[in-house]
Amino acid sequence: xxxxxxxxxxxxxxxxxxxxxxxxxxxxxxxxxxxxxxxxxxxxxxxxxxxxxxxxxxxxxxxxxxxxxxxxxxxxxxxxxxxxxxxxxxxxxxxxxxxxxxxxxxxxxxxxxxxxxxxxxx
Amino acid sequence: xxxxxxxxxxxxxxxxxxxxxxxxxxxxxxxxxxxxxxxxxxxxxxxxxxxxxxxxxxxxxxxxxxxxxxxxxxxxxxxxxxxxxxxxxxxxxxxxxxxxxxxxxxxxxxxxxxxxxxxxxx
DNA sequence: TTCTAATTCAACCATGTGGTTGAATATAGA
DNA sequence: TCTATATTCAACCACATGGTTGAATTAGAA
Numbered sequence: 001x002x003x004x005x006x007x008x009x010x011x012x013x014x015x016x017x018x019x020x021x022x023x024x025x026x027x028x029x030x031x032x033x034x035x036x037x038x039x040x041x042x043x044x045x046x047x048x049x050x051x052x053x054x055x056x057x058x059x060x061x062x063x064x065x066x067x068x069x070x071x072x073x074x075x076x077x078x079x080x081x082x083x084x085x086x087x088x089x090x091x092x093x094x095x096x097x098x099x100x101x102x103x104x105x106x107x108x109x110x111x112x113x114x115x116x117x118x119x120x121x122x
Numbered sequence: 123x124x125x126x127x128x129x130x131x132x133x134x135x136x137x138x139x140x141x142x143x144x145x146x147x148x149x150x151x152x153x154x155x156x157x158x159x160x161x162x163x164x165x166x167x168x169x170x171x172x173x174x175x176x177x178x179x180x181x182x183x184x185x186x187x188x189x190x191x192x193x194x195x196x197x198x199x200x201x202x203x204x205x206x207x208x209x210x211x212x213x214x215x216x217x218x219x220x221x222x223x224x225x226x227x228x229x230x231x232x233x234x235x236x237x238x239x240x241x242x243x244x
Numbered sequence: 245t246t247c248t249a250a251t252t253c254a255a256c257c258a259t260g261t262g263g264t265t266g267a268a269t270a271t272a273g274a
Numbered sequence: 275t276c277t278a279t280a281t282t283c284a285a286c287c288a289c290a291t292g293g294t295t296g297a298a299t300t301a302g303a304a
Contacts, residue, residue, distance in 0.1 A: 009138075009139075009141075009144070010139055010140065010141065012139075013135050013136075013138040013139035014135075014136070014139035016131075016135040016139075016205075016208075017131075017132055017134075017135035017136035017138075017139055018132065019131075019132065022131070022208075025212070029211070029212060029215070075212070075215055077212060077215035077216035078216060080209055080212050080215070080216060081216040083138075083205075083209055084206065084209040084210065084213070086138075086144075087202055087205055087206040087209065088206065089151070090147070090151060090197070090199060090202050091206070093151070093197055093199035093202070094199035094200060094202065094203040
């Protein structure tokens, strides 16, 4: 059910590649917040904060519920799970020394059967 | 030991926010490759590929070993582990319904003690 | 209705990004 | 030594990004 297509991942990783936005997510992990509440800790204009929030929303990382004139934002964890899952593919590379040995063997293997049939998708 | 400071995370997430670079990492997960080997599947110039590789290197996601005139690249998993770990902080938000209930309670809690002492760092 | 608060929009700016091409560098091989 | 290969560098371009300011929009509150 978790989507791993590129456009989504692009947006998610891009959104996460900014400290301000990561801090906003951190804020939302304790409770939902309005736009002004999210903007408050930062020394930037409300308009700038609004743009950051739109980036998070575009990546699907947050959801917004308009209540009168205030916009209430809350975390939407799905895309984070996708990113997490994408990274998990590489988990064996950092987990154990044993896996490292295994990897070496697979490398030799791959090296033997020259460059026929590149199964790499993303 | 895993570093979670912002500049590193910025570079890592930024590097991951591009399909070409993610595909390059995918290639490197089966075996180490030279610059030209990494560039081959893409319809871009070698110079462009070289830039992508530099971005991955800057993020610490790959290591390069110069062997004569060829540059051999291999995966460096550490920073991926950092990103993975960063995301893990939010794991409870997507794992179980029970955690979702717990989160609601924490939200109410946070809401009660107004906005005093924002402990949010990133 | 009128004032004020919450948020976005639009225009603008400096800088970054991903791509190009052509030249430069350095090494392997004849 | 001469030539071909592997890679980077430099200059350039179009467009995205993150920021600004000031005006517009919308909805509570008086």
